[in-house]
Amino acid sequence: MEAHIRADTRAQHPGEAPRARRQVAAVFLALVAMTGVELAVARAPAGRAAVMAGLVGLAVAKAALVSLFFMHLRHETPVLRWTVFGPLLAPALYGLVLAADAAWRAAP
Amino acid sequence: MKGATAGAPGEHAVRWPPDAQYGSATPGKVGMWVFLVSDAFSFAGLLTAYGILRSGAAAWRHPGEPALDLTFTAGLTILLMASSVTNVLAWLAAHAGRRREAAAMLALTALGGVLFLLGQVQEWWGIWGPGLLREGLAFGQSARASSFYAITGYHGLHVLVGVFYIVAILLQYLRGRAGAHQVELLGLYWCFVDFVWVFVFSFVYLFP
Numbered sequence A: 001m002e003a004h005i006r007a008d009t010r011a012q013h014p015g016e017a018p019r020a021r022r023q024v025a026a027v028f029l030a031l032v033a034m035t036g037v038e039l040a041v042a043r044a045p046a047g048r049a050a051v052m053a054g055l056v057g058l059a060v061a062k063a064a065l066v067s068l069f070f071m072h073l074r075h076e077t078p079v080l081r082w083t084v085f086g087p088l089l090a091p092a093l094y095g096l097v098l099a100a101d102a103a104w105r106a107a108p
Numbered sequence B: 001m002k003g004a005t006a007g008a009p010g011e012h013a014v015r016w017p018p019d020a021q022y023g024s025a026t027p028g029k030v031g032m033w034v035f036l037v038s039d040a041f042s043f044a045g046l047l048t049a050y051g052i053l054r055s056g057a058a059a060w061r062h063p064g065e066p067a068l069d070l071t072f073t074a075g076l077t078i079l080l081m082a083s084s085v086t087n088v089l090a091w092l093a094a095h096a097g098r099r100r101e102a103a104a105m106l107a108l109t110a111l112g113g114v115l116f117l118l119g120q121v122q123e124w125w126g127i128w129g130p131g132l133l134r135e136g137l138a139f140g141q142s143a144r145a146s147s148f149y150a151i152t153g154y155h156g157l158h159v160l161v162g163v164f165y166i167v168a169i170l171l172q173y174l175r176g177r178a179g180a181h182q183v184e185l186l187g188l189y190w191c192f193v194d195f196v197w198v199f200v201f202s203f204v205y206l207f208p
Helices: A016-042 A048-070 A078-106 B027-056 B070-095 B099-124 B143-174 B180-206
Strands: B004-006 B014-016
Touching (some): A048 B070
């Protein structure tokens, strides 16, 4: 049981705050870079399905960075993380079903 | 092992014992997460409807409808992410007891939200240049137009509420009636606005 009890100790010790700031800056730069990649992917002369798959992948990666680092989910217990991410799998799964259905209907 | 702090401002906060499932998360934090997940479903509903409308449309962009300015909106996206950064820095400063820095970062976060909203006003109505409404993208004329205004408007409403929330917490923080815990809860809401925008930007603006 003790293993599941984690306190958020971020920035509670000397030297933690500068490290946390560097981490926030690194995540921000990664998000900016990924936004640039998104623009490039959206304008790429590739197939529509490939572009959409690339954009969904980038969006999920960006959202994961925001939730894990900016919203501190990385420091929370697995139970709280699943309380948040678990229900969000439902609309993601529904989106996949819809995309498969659209692809099936579009097929000759 | 430390317990969680909650309730009133910093020094007079209530201490909660650590929980087996939720660790140091306070009831306020768990409550905020439950609210955010339910709010995420409202956006998921809108984006799902958008996907259904779009996949069923013979032609999505009608003749005469303007294209969306991707570069401008990418700039707004980076602005919103920068405001999330200042928000996290506000929490770090509040947590370390650097009250002046925390207040300054909260003010910067609110400024970022206001600038984002101004960007949306520019996009819809035009501050410089015509704006989408005058360029021919009117609400109700097509599924593309209606879903665009419904989704970006709903998100903009969240940003507006967030700006009021930040200002309210900032004022309480300056009066000593709010502490790091309140700043953290506010940060969860504000970063959620950023989290949702990631998907709105991809689906509504970038999808070919």
